[in-house]
Amino acid sequence: MPSSPSLALRRARLGTALLFLTNGALFANILPRYPEIKSSLGLDAATYGLAIAAFPAGAIAAGLTAAMFVRRFGSAKVAVVGTVIVSLSLLAAGLAPSAVLFALALLLGGAADSITDVAQNAHSLRVQRGYSRSIINSFHAIWSAGAVLGGAMAAAAIALGLPLGIHLSISAVIFVTVSLIAARLCLPGRDEAGEAPTVSQENTKPRITPRTVFILLALVLIAIAGAVVEDAGMSWATLYLGSSLGAPAALAAVGYISLVGAQFVGRLVGDRLVDRFGQRTVARVGGVIVAVGMGLALAFPTVPGTIVGFMAAGFGVATLIPAALQAADELPGLRHGAGLTIVSWLLRLGFLLAPPVVGLVADNAGLRAGLLVVPIAGLVAIAFAGVLEGRRKTGN
Numbered sequence: 349m350p351s352s353p354s355l356a357l358r359r360a361r362l363g364t365a366l367l368f369l370t371n372g373a374l375f376a377n378i379l380p381r382y383p384e385i386k387s388s389l390g391l392d393a394a395t396y397g398l399a400i401a402a403f404p405a406g407a408i409a410a411g412l413t414a415a416m417f418v419r420r421f422g423s424a425k426v427a428v429v430g431t432v433i434v435s436l437s438l439l440a441a442g443l444a445p446s447a448v449l450f451a452l453a454l455l456l457g458g459a460a461d462s463i464t465d466v467a468q469n470a471h472s473l474r475v476q477r478g479y480s481r482s483i484i485n486s487f488h489a490i491w492s493a494g495a496v497l498g499g500a501m502a503a504a505a506i507a508l509g510l511p512l513g514i515h516l517s518i519s520a521v522i523f524v525t526v527s528l529i530a531a532r533l534c535l536p537g538r539d540e541a542g543e544a545p546t547v548s549q550e551n552t553k554p555r556i557t558p559r560t561v562f563i564l565l566a567l568v569l570i571a572i573a574g575a576v577v578e579d580a581g582m583s584w585a586t587l588y589l590g591s592s593l594g595a596p597a598a599l600a601a602v603g604y605i606s607l608v609g610a611q612f613v614g615r616l617v618g619d620r621l622v623d624r625f626g627q628r629t630v631a632r633v634g635g636v637i638v639a640v641g642m643g644l645a646l647a648f649p650t651v652p653g654t655i656v657g658f659m660a661a662g663f664g665v666a667t668l669i670p671a672a673l674q675a676a677d678e679l680p681g682l683r684h685g686a687g688l689t690i691v692s693w694l695l696r697l698g699f700l701l702a703p704p705v706v707g708l709v710a711d712n713a714g715l716r717a718g719l720l721v722v723p724i725a726g727l728v729a730i731a732f733a734g735v736l737e738g739r740r741k742t743g744n
Contacts, residue, residue, distance in 0.1 A: 363533025372494025406458030614666025
């Protein structure tokens with residue numbers, strides 16, 4: 349049986365959870381207030397679209413620098429500093445007097461968010477190694493809870509008529525404070541300090557083989573499969589249920605809620621499933637659930653069936669992104685943090701490119717055809733899950 353985690357590890361788990369909670373909550377605070385910002389700045393649809401695209405653009409531009417910062421300063425420190433920058437950038441975006449300054453603030457926020465994302469995942473994997481069992485899915489579940497918390501804060505601020513600047517100032521103060529508390533709880537020092545060196549760390553020149561490249565590409569595809577399903581729920585579920593299937597507005601919103609709710613549940617139980625069956629089996633079964641669940645929902649389109657289909661999709665992909673990030677971080681032949689950074693960066697490209705691809709198909713063949721990307725993503729997960737780890741053997 350594995351020994352009980354030390355007090356330092358338990359504190360670090362709490363600190364890492366606070367970082368994930370904060371990261372989920374920050375952007376969710378400003379997102380519901382985008383229409384208000386658009387109106388106050390007098391932006392037309394095209395200018396508004398370009399301005400908000402600055403956040404993912406910043407993330408893509410800066411994402412590949414994350415490994416360098418993590419190696420130099422340590423994952424916990426980078427995650428905390430990144431969180432502070434994201435907080436202040438989103439506050440600046442909310443207070444921006446022009447479209448240019450709004451976009452520049454989002455550009456900086458997106459850049460900091462991409463680095464923070466890699467750093468907090470790197471620290472979660474460092475803590476997980478100390479636990480000697482899977483806990484990364486629980487952190488991603490907490491991120492989802494943070495997003496719900498941030499959205500609820502924004503909804504409450506709107507309902508109370510709270511000015512945007514005051515609302516985002518409160519959000520920044522709360523979550524900067526939480527991140528500083530997290531900093532005191534996380535593991536100190538740089539990530540490689542005090543850990544047994546891996547083969548890649550012992551070599552002065554990391555050797556990247558064709559097999560490593562193939563595995564890395566497979567992990568990217570697994571992660572993008574998860575991203576495509578998430579984006580389908582976020583961008584298209586409400587529209588499909590309302591416009592294509594004729595569901596009332598309140599009921600149409602349930603499609604996305606069912607997906608994220610099932611994903612949250614899947615991540616809560618995901619660590620136990622991974623410990624018992626291994627990442628490979630969990631990903632394959634998840635892919636089957638996505639492909640069959642959403643495939644049947646599209647083949648026989650009804651409102652209840654589609655809601656259940658989105659629910660199945662959310663549950664099926666719950667562990668895909670955490671599994672891909674963990675496997676990438678453990679790839680031999682890469683410098684510390686490089687695999688995690690590459691998969692995280694390309695994953696953001698998946699989030700950026702998925703909506704226009706679905707939209708293009710929908711314009712030519714209908715949204716029902718466009719949503720075939722969801723069962724296809726399930727098949728991709730099944731096809732490439734073999735690169736993930738099987739069940740780990742534990743001693744008595």
